[in-house]
Amino acid sequence: MTTIVKKNILKLKESSTLAINEKSKQLIEEGKKIYRFGFGQSPFQIPEKIVEKLRQNAFKKEYLPIQGLPELREKISKYLFLRTGIKYPKENILITPGSKEAMLLMHVTFNGEILTPAPSWVSYEPQAEIGRNKVHWLETSRENNWFPTAKELENKLRKISKKKNIILILNSPNNPSGAICKNLKELAIVAKKYKLIILSDEIYTDLSFDNDYKSISKFYPAHTFISGGLSKWCGAGGWRLGFLAVPNGSKQFMKSLKSLASESYSTVNTPTQFAAVEAYEGDYEDYKLKVRAILNAVGNYVYNHLKSNKILITPPQGAFYLMPEFRSKKFKSSSQLCDTILNETGVAMLPGSDFGFHPKKMLTRLSYTDFDGIEFFRNISDYKSISEEMVKMYAPNVVEGTTKLSNWAKNL
Numbered sequence: 256m257t258t259i260v261k262k263n264i265l266k267l268k269e270s271s272t273l274a275i276n277e278k279s280k281q282l283i284e285e286g287k288k289i290y291r292f293g294f295g296q297s298p299f300q301i302p303e304k305i306v307e308k309l310r311q312n313a314f315k316k317e318y319l320p321i322q323g324l325p326e327l328r329e330k331i332s333k334y335l336f337l338r339t340g341i342k343y344p345k346e347n348i349l350i351t352p353g354s355k356e357a358m359l360l361m362h363v364t365f366n367g368e369i370l371t372p373a374p375s376w377v378s379y380e381p382q383a384e385i386g387r388n389k390v391h392w393l394e395t396s397r398e399n400n401w402f403p404t405a406k407e408l409e410n411k412l413r414k415i416s417k418k419k420n421i422i423l424i425l426n427s428p429n430n431p432s433g434a435i436c437k438n439l440k441e442l443a444i445v446a447k448k449y450k451l452i453i454l455s456d457e458i459y460t461d462l463s464f465d466n467d468y469k470s471i472s473k474f475y476p477a478h479t480f481i482s483g484g485l486s487k488w489c490g491a492g493g494w495r496l497g498f499l500a501v502p503n504g505s506k507q508f509m510k511s512l513k514s515l516a517s518e519s520y521s522t523v524n525t526p527t528q529f530a531a532v533e534a535y536e537g538d539y540e541d542y543k544l545k546v547r548a549i550l551n552a553v554g555n556y557v558y559n560h561l562k563s564n565k566i567l568i569t570p571p572q573g574a575f576y577l578m579p580e581f582r583s584k585k586f587k588s589s590s591q592l593c594d595t596i597l598n599e600t601g602v603a604m605l606p607g608s609d610f611g612f613h614p615k616k617m618l619t620r621l622s623y624t625d626f627d628g629i630e631f632f633r634n635i636s637d638y639k640s641i642s643e644e645m646v647k648m649y650a651p652n653v654v655e656g657t658t659k660l661s662n663w664a665k666n667l
């Protein structure tokens with residue numbers, strides 16, 4: 256019998272982020288000392304008031320509307336308006352089980368092609384393939400902070416058929432580079448000229464270390480879609496609560512998204528949506544300031560202790576990732592490099608090839624979240640000056656793994 260799996264699905268592997276998480280756990284269970292720099296998950300506690308709301312609403316068992324709890328959509332609308340100055344009314348917001356699902360539905364619905372910078376998060380390309388949308392990669396460079404310049408974007412667009420609809424995916428702060436896009440305005444001008452649709456993945460934007468929420472929607476509101484959710488800033492990855500905000504004039508698109516939602520997950524679970532109302536309406540600025548300060552301090556520790564003539568690295572700017580590049584000709588691919596590092600040092604990372612780079616580029620993604628965020632958070636009083644001593648005390652695995660990695664690279 257021929258395979259019963261569709262061709263485009265057969266090609267998919269398990270997402271490498273989730274796979275490295277499981278592999279790291281398994282190695283730890285086998286008794287190995289592993290530094291979990293592979294998976295990107297917030298180490299912090301969800302604010303207690305939000306957890307309390309979940310407890311209070313646990314008894315609610317009725318299905319909510321397909322599009323999501325109106326009150327929650329209203330709060331997200333306000334939250335976006337405060338940060339971007341752009342109105343995404345509640346009718347334009349869809350609540351999804353994680354923003355990953357929102358993006359998948361967008362790919363399934365969309366008729367056109369996808370343009371995404373390298374580096375980009377691991378799931379964009381497979382999701383586009385599931386949606387049968389062709390993917391174009393736009394390579395970026397360290398000199399330009401790992402984002403495309405307006406000129407690079409325009410050059411690439413000239414090579415792509417003008418007859419197609421195109422979505423450009425932008426993610427800032429970026430997974431995997433940890434960089435923040437500084438030229439949103441220039442990119443918006445090109446986007447407007449070529450009538451692009453932008454998917455602005457703002458899942459990490461509240462984790463910008465300069466404490467400034469920047470969104471391209473401000474410069475190009477007519478065609479910017481925004482995805483976001485509770486997974487990163489709020490530490491609630493496992494709650495699976497995300498959203499997609501569509502620009503005005505996307506009624507038909509939203510109608511199709513809702514049909515897909517109704518035929519797949521129906522609606523997001525009720526108690527979590529009620530708890531999320533608190534997350535978007537309450538004042539969590541102090542919590543976010545602390546979380547950002549700790550991540551900034553830990554990220555800078557890793558950056559300062561890794562950068563050398565053997566490891567090139569861009570300073571941390573947001574989210575919880577860094578992208579070390581190893582100056583070595585010993586390895587066939589970044590994947591072989593990561594396997595060797597894991598075997599020889601216990602440091603788990605992901606290869607740059609998972610994020611759109613040529614396998615021969617010795618780039619890796621390092622997530623600096625292998626620490627007890629609850630303990631660290633509890634023990635800082637003055638988050639304006641987090642010393643290296645505190646990083647050593649509250650993020651010992653990150654410190655030890657960094658030392659191992661840095662010593663390993665000396666012998667390259």
Ligand code: PMP
Binds near residue numbers: 352353354430486
């Ligand atoms: N975008 C990026 C860049 C991410 O790193 C993640 C986290 N895996 C997501 C989107 C999806 O997050 P979630 O589905 O938890 O909202």
Ligand code: GLU
Binds near residue numbers: 273293294295355
């Ligand atoms: N965002 C996380 C990462 O890139 C993991 C979660 C996921 O990929 O869904 O490691």
